[in-house]
Amino acid sequence: MDLYFSPLAGSLAARIALYEAGAEARFIEVDPNTKRTPDGSNYAAINPLGLVPLLRLDDGSLLSENAAVLQYIANRFPESNLAPTDELGRARLQQWLSFIGTELHQRLFCVLRDEAAPEGTRTHTLMKSEPRLTYLNDHLSDREFLLDHFTVADAYLYAVLNWSVATRVSFSRCPAIKEYHRRLRIRPSVARAFQEELFLYRAKPAAHCAA
Amino acid sequence: MDLYFSPLAGSLAARIALYEAGAEARFIEVDPNTKRTPDGSNYAAINPLGLVPLLRLDDGSLLSENAAVLQYIANRFPESNLAPTDELGRARLQQWLSFIGTELHQRLFCVLRDEAAPEGTRTHTLMKSEPRLTYLNDHLSDREFLLDHFTVADAYLYAVLNWSVATRVSFSRCPAIKEYHRRLRIRPSVARAFQEELFLYRAKPAAHCAA
Numbered sequence: 001m002d003l004y005f006s007p008l009a010g011s012l013a014a015r016i017a018l019y020e021a022g023a024e025a026r027f028i029e030v031d032p033n034t035k036r037t038p039d040g041s042n043y044a045a046i047n048p049l050g051l052v053p054l055l056r057l058d059d060g061s062l063l064s065e066n067a068a069v070l071q072y073i074a075n076r077f078p079e080s081n082l083a084p085t086d087e088l089g090r091a092r093l094q095q096w097l098s099f100i101g102t103e104l105h106q107r108l109f110c111v112l113r114d115e116a117a118p119e120g121t122r123t124h125t126l127m128k129s130e131p132r133l134t135y136l137n138d139h140l141s142d143r144e145f146l147l148d149h150f151t152v153a154d155a156y157l158y159a160v161l162n163w164s165v166a167t168r169v170s171f172s173r174c175p176a177i178k179e180y181h182r183r184l185r186i187r188p189s190v191a192r193a194f195q196e197e198l199f200l201y202r203a204k205p206a207a208h209c210a211a
Numbered sequence: 212m213d214l215y216f217s218p219l220a221g222s223l224a225a226r227i228a229l230y231e232a233g234a235e236a237r238f239i240e241v242d243p244n245t246k247r248t249p250d251g252s253n254y255a256a257i258n259p260l261g262l263v264p265l266l267r268l269d270d271g272s273l274l275s276e277n278a279a280v281l282q283y284i285a286n287r288f289p290e291s292n293l294a295p296t297d298e299l300g301r302a303r304l305q306q307w308l309s310f311i312g313t314e315l316h317q318r319l320f321c322v323l324r325d326e327a328a329p330e331g332t333r334t335h336t337l338m339k340s341e342p343r344l345t346y347l348n349d350h351l352s353d354r355e356f357l358l359d360h361f362t363v364a365d366a367y368l369y370a371v372l373n374w375s376v377a378t379r380v381s382f383s384r385c386p387a388i389k390e391y392h393r394r395l396r397i398r399p400s401v402a403r404a405f406q407e408e409l410f411l412y413r414a415k416p417a418a419h420c421a422a
Contacts, residue, residue, distance in 0.1 A: 048346050063302055065309035067278065072302045091274055091283045094305075098276035101309055102317045110318070114339075120329030128325075135259050 001025045001076075002056035004043065006032045007201035008162060010105060011053035012193055014069050016155040019189035021077035029200065066105070067097040070152035082152045089147065096146045096153040103132045104160050112167040126169070137174035144183065158184045162194070212236045212287075213267035215254065217243045218412035219373060221316060222264035223404055225280050227366040230400035232288035240411065277316070278308040281363035293363045300358065307357045307364040314343045315371050323378040337380070348385035355394065369395045373405070 003018065003025050005011035009032065018025045028037050035043045035050045047054050047064060055063045055072060063069055071093075074083035084090050108129040112122060139146070146153045161181045164171065171178040184190050214229065214236050216222035220243065229236045239248050246254045246261045258265050258275060266274045266283060274280055282304075285294035295301050319340040323333060350357070357364045372392045375382065382389040395401050 048349070049342060057299070061299065063306060065306045065313075067309040068302050068305035071305055072298075075298060075302075087283075087286060088268070088272065091279050091286075094279035094282055095274060095276045098278040098309070098312055101313050102276075106313045106317045107321070116335065118329045118331030118335055121332070124327065124329055131260060138259070 001058060002028055004028050004030050004037075004047070004052050004054040004056070005197075006030050006052050007197040007204070008159075008194075009052050010066050010156070010159055012159040012162070012197055013066060013152065013155040014053045014055070014073060015193045015197070016158065016189050017070055017073040017082055017152050019193055020082055020150070020155070021073060021080040023073070023077055031204065065101075066156055067094070067101055070097065070156060074152050081149065082155075084147065084151070092147060093151055093153055097156060099132075099136075100153065100156050100160055103129070104136075104157075108132070108169070109160060109163040109167055112169065113163065133171070133174050133177065137171075137176045140176040140180045144180075150187070154184060155190075158190055212269060213239055215239050215241050215248075215258070215263050215265040215267070216408075217241050217263050218408040218415070219370075219405075220263050221277050221367070221370055223370040223373070223408055224277060224363065224367040225264045225266070225284060226404045226408070227369065227400050228281055228284040228293055228363050230404055231293055231361070231366070232284060232291040234284070234288055242415065276312075277367055278305070278312055281308065281367060285363050292360065293366075295358065295362070303358060304362055304364055308367060310343075310347075311364065311367050311371055314340070315347075315368075319343070319380070320371060320374040320378060323380065324374065344382070344385050344388065348382075348387045351387040351391045355391075361398070365395060366401070369401055 001018075001023065003011065003014050005015060005027055006029065015027065030037055030043045030050075030052055037043055044050050047062070049064075051064065053064070053066060053069045055069045057063060057072075063072055071083060074080070078085070083093050108125060111117060111125045114121075145151065146157060158181065161177065163169075164181075171181070185194070212229075212234070214222065214225050216226060216238055217240065226238065241248055241254045241261075241263055248254055255261050257273070260275075262275065264275070264277060264280045266280045268274060268283075274283055282294060285291070289296070294304050319336060322328060322336045325332070356362065357368060369392065372388065374380075375392075382392070396405070
């Protein structure tokens with residue numbers, strides 16, 4: 001299995017999931033600016049949208065979008081218990097993956113990281129996102145994880161919350177989110193994935209906000 | 212099963228899926244402005260974010276987010292074949308549900324329907340969305356549906372593409388999307404769901420863009 005990633009992009013979640021599963025995978029870096037891989041290949045020829053993560057499965061087929069990639073990894077390594085298998089539990093996982101993807105990743109952080117966005121966008125976006133952050137904070141206030149144990153939704157949420165630093169989003173009014181982020185940061189799979197990608201990110205700083 | 216919906220919002224997709232499945236369900240309208248249901252209840256007390264769709268399952272638990280709601284309906288009525296059951300097919304379905312939710316619903320149409328968005332947002336958003344629409348158009352150019360048969364992802368895509376009228380998004384450079392939308396419109400479950408919600412929408416016109 002190959003994972004196309006950019007350092008500290010949304011694809012960090014898939015790396016965390018693979019580490020949790022102890023899975024063998026090849027990690028192929030995509031430069032978010034030039035859209036080139038280390039061997040000089042044009043990533044746009046592989047994924048026309050240029051977004052990461054992208055998973056190349058063992059049969060050669062390609063899978064994109066965090067929600068799909070993360071559930072695929074969880075299904076592929078069931079012994080790691082990265083996703084509930086009962087009907088309602090799986091539905092709940094999908095609910096959180098979708099919430100993170102639409103309300104946080106896309107609506108909040110991708111907009112804040114878009115340097116070409118019209119003036120006023122930042123204030124407007126933060127205002128619109130406030131109820132979403134409050135909702136998440138309330139949910140996390142008496143829970144260690146989004147569901148009753150660590151799942152791929154936590155990997156995704158962690159990767160997205162990391163962008164709060166670069167985008168100067170404060171969680172001062174969301175102490176449960178802040179505490180959750182701090183807890184996850186020291187989880188071995190998360191710490192390892194973050195440190196490795198931070199190293200790569202610093203080697204080539206750029207605007208990283210791919211899917 | 213109860214479906215909380217607003218006329219012609221994203222929840223139209225769940226209604227289509229329920230009609231496809233021939234499922235018994237109670238449809239509870241949420242006024243997108245007042246957030247009240249017909250009996251005067253405050254919907255925010257049920258769903259703090261005020262978004263639709265929301266499914267109340269037979270055990271009373273609540274499920275939100277289109278990707279989760281639609282897959283739940285598909286799983287609950289397997290004989291309607293609204294979702295692939297093989298691993299790769301299901302992953303592909305999740306990929307499209309996520310693409311529609313993040314790139315089209317959230318990034319394109321919700322932004323265009325936001326009347327309070329800063330000046331310049333429309334032009335910027337349309338420019339950023341162009342590669343996404345081209346990608347979708349290319350995918351649909353030789354296919355009847357997103358996958359090899361009608362699935363809940365088509366129900367979702369149809370519901371989202373409907374907003375192109377209100378937001379004046381032209382598909383003149385995306386003939387395959389235009390043709391796909393036209394084909395789906397005459398599918399019996401789709402035509403029935405659309406006509407019923409159009410009737411309700413016209414009875415109470417408002418800005419409808421909920422999840």
